[in-house]
Amino acid sequence: MSRKITYNVKKNVSIKELDYTIHMLEGQIRLLQRLYFIRFLYKGMGVEDASELIGITKNTGYHWLKKWNEKGQEQLMPNFKGGRHPKLNQSTKEELKIVLKELDIKNSRDVQKLIQEKYNVNYSIWQVRRILNSFEKNE
Numbered sequence: 813m814s815r816k817i818t819y820n821v822k823k824n825v826s827i828k829e830l831d832y833t834i835h836m837l838e839g840q841i842r843l844l845q846r847l848y849f850i851r852f853l854y855k856g857m858g859v860e861d862a863s864e865l866i867g868i869t870k871n872t873g874y875h876w877l878k879k880w881n882e883k884g885q886e887q888l889m890p891n892f893k894g895g896r897h898p899k900l901n902q903s904t905k906e907e908l909k910i911v912l913k914e915l916d917i918k919n920s921r922d923v924q925k926l927i928q929e930k931y932n933v934n935y936s937i938w939q940v941r942r943i944l945n946s947f948e949k950n951e
Contacts, residue, residue, distance in 0.1 A: 904931065923943075
């Protein structure tokens with residue numbers, strides 16, 4: 813019977829710093845993917861073939877080509893700004909967390925009902941569970 817060898821990881825940076833670095837590199841990887849796409853076009857490949865090779869839809873390929881032709885590499889940089897605003901902002905979620913503690917509510921369905929009544933926001937049970945899990949992680 814063999815024993816499992818376990819290794820401990822030395823935490824050289826905080827998890828927050830690690831997450832930030834990962835996030836920054838993900839953006840670079842996305843840019844690299846887009847530049848490979850353009851390189852395939854430079855070598856004479858069609859948009860549909862290059863798109864298939866990269867693993868994107870042909871519509872995305874045409875979109876990237878248009879951006880490249882307008883302003884070059886700068887235009888291909890991934891833009892993570894914007895997006896949909898949350899139904900409950902962070903301060904409202906903090907308020908909800910306090911209310912849940914005061915009322916000692918833990919059931920997802922009850923939390924869903926409370927959010928509907930108090931904040932007039934409809935969340936799926938799945939989303940309510942995600943919110944509750946985020947509360948537990950932040951404690």
